[in-house]
Amino acid sequence: MATHSNKSKAYRHPLNKMSPNKEAESITDRGTIYQNLYFPTRINHVDIPDYKNLNKQLVKDIYKWKKESDGITRSNEARANGWHSGVDMHKRPEKSFQHLHHIIQKSCVAMIEKYILHTIPFSVNCDTMWANVNPTGGFNKSHTHPGAIFSGVYYVQAPDDCGKIILEDPVISRQYCDVISAMRPAKVSDTGDTKNHIDFLKLVRPEDYPRVNYNPIPGRLLLFPSYLSHYVEPNLNKKDRISVSFNINVFKRIAQSQKENVSNKQYKFNPGFTKPREPKQIVQQNQKTQAIQPKIWKLPGT
Numbered sequence: 255m256a257t258h259s260n261k262s263k264a265y266r267h268p269l270n271k272m273s274p275n276k277e278a279e280s281i282t283d284r285g286t287i288y289q290n291l292y293f294p295t296r297i298n299h300v301d302i303p304d305y306k307n308l309n310k311q312l313v314k315d316i317y318k319w320k321k322e323s324d325g326i327t328r329s330n331e332a333r334a335n336g337w338h339s340g341v342d343m344h345k346r347p348e349k350s351f352q353h354l355h356h357i358i359q360k361s362c363v364a365m366i367e368k369y370i371l372h373t374i375p376f377s378v379n380c381d382t383m384w385a386n387v388n389p390t391g392g393f394n395k396s397h398t399h400p401g402a403i404f405s406g407v408y409y410v411q412a413p414d415d416c417g418k419i420i421l422e423d424p425v426i427s428r429q430y431c432d433v434i435s436a437m438r439p440a441k442v443s444d445t446g447d448t449k450n451h452i453d454f455l456k457l458v459r460p461e462d463y464p465r466v467n468y469n470p471i472p473g474r475l476l477l478f479p480s481y482l483s484h485y486v487e488p489n490l491n492k493k494d495r496i497s498v499s500f501n502i503n504v505f506k507r508i509a510q511s512q513k514e515n516v517s518n519k520q521y522k523f524n525p526g527f528t529k530p531r532e533p534k535q536i537v538q539q540n541q542k543t544q545a546i547q548p549k550i551w552k553l554p555g556t
């Protein structure tokens with residue numbers, strides 16, 4: 255007789271009460287079957303408090319920058335119709351850009367520390383950062399961010415139906431030789447039949463989804479591995495979709511003597527915008543870094 259333990263507080267999919275990692279279910283009379291899930295894909299997000307004033311200023315500064323620069327072409331290839339700024343946003347003098355750069359680095363440190371490296375000392379560096387403006391019809395084709403460990407996006411302006419970001423299963427071979435894939439109906443693009451596909455997804459665990467959608471929400475910062483391919487759907491709203499993307503690298507902690515020269519105070523946004531600094535100076539953390547409390551990042555006048 256199958257039994258389920260109620261002791262674990264681990265996440266449980268409503269369709270299957272067996273915890274993905276630690277619990278076991280006796281389904282035969284020959285013993286207990288255990289399961290371990292390895293090779294996870296880490297997708298984190300944080301909602302930045304007091305983001306409204308920051309976003310207002312970012313909109314102004316990004317449009318000003320857009321007026322001055324034609325931008326560059328990346329995932330916003332010609333037919334995608336979007337504007338992609340240069341990748342030096344974090345080095346520019348605009349105070350809103352500097353502020354966001356600080357938020358991104360602090361948030362990345364907090365997320366990596368909490369969910370990945372735990373007690374292992376590390377530093378992060380934001381290598382590149384850029385703005386994206388997708389007008390009506392604008393989108394970003396599927397791509398990865400080679401050369402970085404983590405990448406992410408911060409949402410500045412996201413009207414209704416402006417395009418979800420779609421994250422795709424990084425294990426390409428899974429679509430050809432996996433039990434869930436074998437059960438999956440034909441791809442939506444092959445048949446145009448979205449109902450069967452969506453009904454099927456309701457039957458499987460989230461960790462078996464072939465791709466996941468995130469709705470852009472202003473003030474939200476999404477962080478994911480740089481190897482994870484993703485694309486952005488076309489903007490169906492008359493208003494622009496504005497986001498900021500970035501690439502992060504992670505390093506072992508620097509020597510103690512260097513650490514002492516850089517205190518956590520440098521991360522504080524207090525008061526007003528901090529002066530632009532070289533990335534090297536702002537990536538170092540004390541060993542006893544605590545979980546970051548985003549509320550310290552207040553804009554003047556908030």
Ligand SMILES: [Fe+2]
Nearest residue numbers: 397399484499
């Ligand atoms: Fe991207």
